[in-house]
Structure formats: structure tokens, C-alpha cells
Amino acid sequence: MDLSRYQFTFDPRKKGLRKILGDLEADVMEAIWALGRATVHDVLERLAAADRELAYTTVMTVMSRLADKGLLEKRKDGTAYVYVPAASKEEFTRRTVGTVLSELLDDFTAPAMSQFVDLVGEQDDAAIEALEKAIDERRRRADSDV
Missing domain, CATH: 1.10.1220 (Arc Repressor Mutant)
Known part of the structure; x- marks a missing residue:
């Protein structure tokens, strides 16, 4: 995983991954690390189970941006994309x-x-x-x- 493509802001007032990722980015990454590999639908279900109600397109956009930043790898699987972490947590x-x-x-x-x-x-x-x-x-x- 090459972090040189990923520009982050460090916020020492926040906890855990939120120090370097946005709240939704952190939640999405936590979900994908827990699942190992996931579609947008998988992450959406996991976030909904944690009382985080979001639009499908919102989660899709965040996951696509995380892939663009190099934190996720995006793979075509039939008609859907499957995302896997570029590195372990x-x-x-x-x-x-x-x-x-x-x-x-x-x-x-x-x-x-x-x-x-x-x-x-x-x-x-x-x-x-x-x-x-x-x-x-x-x-x-x-x-x-x-």
C-alpha cells in the first residue's frame, strides 16, 4: 500500500482512525476490514446495522474515493464491484x-x-x-x- 497518493489531515482531537480519516471513511474502512471484501450493498447493510442510515450512492461514492486514494482495491465481480482493503488495518x-x-x-x-x-x-x-x-x-x- 502506497500512502504517498493519500493526502490526509491529522486531527489529534478525534479518536482512532478518525484522527486521519473522515467519520464516514473510517466507518466504511472498519466495515471492509471486518468483512475482508465487500460490495457497496454489504457495507451499507453493515452500517445500517450500526444505526448509520445512509443512501446507497453516498456509500458508493465514499468507497470509490477510498479506492482512488489507494486505500481500497476495486475489482469487477459479475455486475458488481467488490472492494478489498489495500492493506490490513x-x-x-x-x-x-x-x-x-x-x-x-x-x-x-x-x-x-x-x-x-x-x-x-x-x-x-x-x-x-x-x-x-x-x-x-x-x-x-x-x-x-x-
């Missing part, structure tokens, strides 16, 4: 977090690292140990590349 999350952190580090290296360390320090000891382990692992990889 975990992979999408990992790559998006990587993009956000990379952009922060490009422009604000020292304050971004300082804040990150402070925030990890506010977590439990396991979070600090995980960060130390990740740093050690990265150093070992860098040493083996030399």
Missing part, C-alpha cells in the same frame, strides 16, 4: 503513524523526540523497556549494515 495504522512521525521529525526533530520520550516516560515501565529495546535493536541493525 494494522498495516495501514503502522504506515500512517510512520508518515505522521516522519513529518514531525522532518520539521521538529528535537521537540518531537523530547515530547515522545516524555510521553513514553509517563507510561508504565513496560513502555519504557519497549522503547529501549527498539532503540537497541535499531542500533544493532545499523552496526550490522556497516
